[in-house]
Amino acid sequence: MSIVQLDLQYQIKASSNLELLSVYLRPVIGVPFQKVAFGYGEELHLHFGELLLLTHPKLRNHSRGSYLLLCSDSDWLFKSPTQDRVVTNLNREPESITTESGKVLSEEAFEQMDLPAKGSTVSALHINHNLGLQLHFSDGTYFLLIPNSAFPNAENESSLPTWKLLMPNNAALQVGPDSQWSYLPASQQK
Secondary structure (H helix, E strand, O other): OOOOOOOOOOOEEEEHHHHHHHHHHHOOOOOOOEEEEEEEEEEEOEEEEEEEEOOOOOHOEEEEEEEEEOOOOOOEEEOOOOOOOOOOOOOOOOOOOOOOOOOEEHHHHHHOOOOOOOOOEEEEEOOOOOOOOEEOOOOEOOOOOOOHHOOOOOOOOOOOOOOOEOOOOOEEEEEEOOOOOEEEEHHHHH
């Protein structure tokens, strides 16, 4: 077993080191999942940790997790062996959320599915060579995030980050749009 001391005040402007990226993601392991929601442009948001009330007047009565995973330019899949269920936005025509049987779900219906279960913790994570992300939850749910850059074509020439993790220390871990990632104070992120 190796012990790693991580200085979360240190900034990384650009790196392609996947082992170091995994180290920066380790604080999420053991953190409870709170909710799934959708943001602007059908961006999937996964909320972890303590729910914090937002202070902006237009967002009164809304909350976000102390860790917030924003899945922008990517496809995703949830698989729950305990509920025998798969939910994904892959192969969307038009953009939609579907179950393994092909049933199309509204964003609201998906947000109510309790997938993964509220309070289940991240038990493991893995970064793929294409900067995709795999999360395993204590309730058996598996989450796979697949960057659109994994399927290159003319339509996938995006300047959006593939995904971003906002952290409790007001830093953001931004991955993509290419093979680079950064760890900076949220105020310095694009």
